Structures are given as C-alpha cells and as structure tokens.
Amino acid sequence: MGKFLSWVVLIALGYLAFRLVAISQRKRDAARRAADARREQAGAGASAAGKVTGEMMVQCAHCGVFLPASDAFVDGDRSYCDRAHRDADRAEQRRA
Numbered sequence: 494m495g496k497f498l499s500w501v502v503l504i505a506l507g508y509l510a511f512r513l514v515a516i517s518q519r520k521r522d523a524a525r526r527a528a529d530a531r532r533e534q535a536g537a538g539a540s541a542a543g544k545v546t547g548e549m550m551v552q553c554a555h556c557g558v559f560l561p562a563s564d565a566f567v568d569g570d571r572s573y574c575d576r577a578h579r580d581a582d583r584a585e586q587r588r589a
C-alpha cells in the first residue's frame with residue numbers, strides 16, 4: 494500500500510512539474526507575442542507620424558555616457574549618469 498501511494502505521489506509530482514513548465518512556456522510565448530505586437534504598433538505609428546518614438550537620451554556631463562533621460566540625475570542644464578558624477582562635476586566646477 495505504501496509503495497502504491499509513493500507511486501501516486503511521484504506521478505502527481507511529475508504531472509505538476511510538466512504543467513508548471515507548460516504554463517511558464519505559454520506565459521513566455523504570450524509575453525513575446527505582446528512585445529512583438531507592441532513593437533509593430535510602435536513602428537507603424539512612428540512611420541505614420543513620420544517621427545521616431547522613444548525615450549530621449551542624455552549624456553552624462555562628467556563621463557560622457559549616454560542614458561535615458563528618466564534615469565539621469567539632472568542638475569540645472571546638465572545631466573549625469575550617477576549621483577557621484579554629479580557631485581564630482583560640481584566639485585570640479587567649484588575648483589575651476
């Protein structure tokens with residue numbers, strides 16, 4: 494009886510694992526399809542409007558790296574990739 498139960502548990506676990514893999518695969522496929530659709534839509538919108546959509550990029554005034562404007566630390570008319578670079582640039586300007 495104990496052996497039979499352990500087989501039942503083993504089969505149930507195997508089925509569960511199979512289901513989990515199938516579900517995660519379906520989710521990944523759905524996410525990829527949604528991303529593709531969004532990209533196509535954005536591409537169609539951009540060509541229809543005749544302009545490129547997307548986030549503006551800014552350049553760090555200290556090290557020169559480009560980054561999305563929403564990630565930048567802005568200080569007046571200057572943008573920085575990092576708080577440390579903003580502080581370093583401020584210190585440099587104070588010295589100059």
Ligand SMILES: [Zn+2]
Nearest residue numbers: 553556574578
């Ligand atoms: Zn920087």
